[in-house]
Amino acid sequence: MLKFRSRPAPLEATPPATTTPTQATTPATPAAAASGAPAVSGTAVPEGGSKLTVGPNIKLKGVEITDCDTLFVEGLVEATMDSRVIQIAEQGAFKGTAEIDIAEIHGSFDGNLTVRQKLVIYATGQVTGKIRYGKVVIEEGGQLSGDIECTVATAAAKSATSKPAMALAA
Numbered sequence: 001m002l003k004f005r006s007r008p009a010p011l012e013a014t015p016p017a018t019t020t021p022t023q024a025t026t027p028a029t030p031a032a033a034a035s036g037a038p039a040v041s042g043t044a045v046p047e048g049g050s051k052l053t054v055g056p057n058i059k060l061k062g063v064e065i066t067d068c069d070t071l072f073v074e075g076l077v078e079a080t081m082d083s084r085v086i087q088i089a090e091q092g093a094f095k096g097t098a099e100i101d102i103a104e105i106h107g108s109f110d111g112n113l114t115v116r117q118k119l120v121i122y123a124t125g126q127v128t129g130k131i132r133y134g135k136v137v138i139e140e141g142g143q144l145s146g147d148i149e150c151t152v153a154t155a156a157a158k159s160a161t162s163k164p165a166m167a168l169a170a
Contacts, residue, residue: 088103121143
């Protein structure tokens with residue numbers, strides 16, 4: 001099982017006697033160490049929340065995932081979910097429907113994806129299907145295809161169109 005982050009140490013009255021500079025650069029997971037990936041992602045992961053890891057060579061099919069703060073996918077997941085964060089590793093794949101606050105895609109996503117805040121597609125990531133997002137970041141090489149809509153722009157356009165109508169009625 002992979003660990004996203006270790007819990008912070010309890011506060012002490014005196015600082016520890018010694019610290020090593022390598023502690024800050026040590027990858028958070030063995031997979032990150034093996035791949036040379038950075039230890040800390042650019043997106044905040046909730047600390048202390050419920051986490052589900054679907055490891056390599058694991059297939060999770062036909063389920064509804066609820067009450068999960070973070071889903072980390074290294075295998076294959078075919079599901080419906082509503083969560084805070086989804087992280088799909090380079091070898092991972094998700095098929096189905098997901099409503100997420102933050103999505104980080106290194107592998108593949110196929111289906112209906114609604115990202116309320118930020119969608120990050122890395123160079124090895126592939127996202128296809130009906131995609132709705134608040135903000136999107138796509139690294140060079142990352143792929144996004146299908147029915148794509150920025151929900152922030154849509155909300156802004158709707159409010160801009162409705163304001164003149166209200167002004168005329170007043």
